[in-house]
Amino acid sequence: MEAKVKSISDKIETLRRATAVASISGRPEVIRALMVGDTPKGNAIDVAKVAGIAAAKKTWDLIPYCHPLMLDQVQVSFEAHDTQIDVVATATATGKTGVEMEALTAVSVAALTLYDMAKAMDESMVIGGIRLQEKRGGKSDYNDRAPNNFRAAVIVTSDGTAAGVRQDKSGQLIQKHLEKYGIHNIRYTILPDDTDSIVHEMKGCVSEGVQLVLSTGGTGLSCRDVTVEAARQVIEREVPGIAETMRSYGQRRTPYAMLSRGIAGVADKTVIVTLPGSSRGVSESLDAIFPYILHAYPMMDGGGH
Template identity: 40%
Template sequence: MRTVDVSYKLQTLREAVAYGRIKLSKGCIEKIKNKELPKGDCIEASKLAGLYGAKNTPMLLPFCHPVGFDHAQVEISIGDGFIEVTAKVRGIARTGYEMEALTAVSVALLNIYDMCKGFDSNMVIEEIKLVSKKGGKSQYFENLKGVKVAVITVSDRASRGIYEDKSGKLAVEKLKELSAEVVFYKVVPDEREEIQKAIKEAISSGAEVVVTSGGTGLGPRDITPEAVSEIALKEIKGFGEAMRIFGSQYTPKALVSRASAYVLPEGIVVLVLPGSKGAVKDYLELLGGLLKHALDMAKGKGH
């Protein structure tokens, strides 16, 4: 058993809202309204219990990540024969707050039950449900279904057959996982003309997104960003910044990488990745779901 690995995800603003309802006798509801229960103010105590529930979710549910949140709110309203509880949990994190909101509602309802059980033996918790959630992969990321892509590995030794190209093949696999159609794959040496020629061949093959692997370091033969920028119209600076910031959480050495992304005059997006398998995996998981949006913008389709 294990929790889901969310280490590769970007931290984004997330929010979850949950709802629950408990049915009570009218007599019990009157006691709650008049604050006549021996244990005290049921409404305020249940709001507090809900907040405790949200904070302690990972202690109750073993597969929930122990993520902090920035805001939690529990609201309770009294109806005709029932009480409704709504919880909102919000924060910036790598994973959502659905379970925190649901747990807050659950604990608030259980607290109502506990405080009222001596006066109403027929209480029924009728429903607990997630009302809405915002942020994260489901809101910001898209797959690449219908998008034709190309992979170009830039490596002197791999192009001469000294060792097998593993990072480029991994990029092909990751792009297919994103539902992309891979129409071109090639290994070229660290030569400006060869890189540019391969990109043009990829475009001729129908590629709309080109992913390169290798040549982003500081060595004298590392010239992939320069080769691409010479034929590019614009640089997508945010992609490069995100890769370095994200990568530096794994190793500070990522800060010397020159990973980047560009838009070519034809509206083609080129993602320039480092040559390691780890970088290819992490950065495609990080940015792969944003390539469709970048492509749409590059083709003038707006936001």
């Protein structure tokens, strides 16, 4: 298989933190000399700390397929034992990918620096135990799940698709995306761009207890784009952050995302989201809000934020 840099284009930015550890072992007198700065090259701990921080910032230069990251903070600390010094580094960033490689690089270079500072005293020192201790951030930290017996509805609003002259792609894409999150009970409807028909279908979903309604189409500026107006007749409380998140995510990928009028909100305990009509707009919007939108259900049941 050909080696390649993994694309992170579809990821969202989250706060990410990783802690790594390493150790360097040697004779007790050498360990003491390192900790108090009494080595042939001077204050080893201070130099090793700076070296570790500098290395973390250069990780993408050293490891070929690491993505460049704007680090918010790197901390390097040292804990001495009789014959060993433990090196601990924590890297923090707000970005699309984790900072575990930065933390691992920091402890590796810090330990190497300690060895360099004291190798004239003990060439038998051993560096080891390099490992990731903790990693936080990204989708793995937000593993929201759909409640049991979850029901969803996909509403495709398009005159052409309803008339059979255009094939639906966006609705099918939504169904596949829902299935990735274990949602298989999906009601699928194709409607013309007609306000009354859309309102009737959405109200029917709410009355039948469908938990999530995702529509596609009718969020643009054409006189036939009426899905937003229809949804407003059904939604009892808007949730502006959902639509804001979709537009913000999309705008960073295409300059036309700002032209979507999509809204989102709640009617009873049904979450309604109006997605764009294009398959690209649908895909980007779903990447922006899933699985995080599923956190709405425990919130509505009183589970808090």
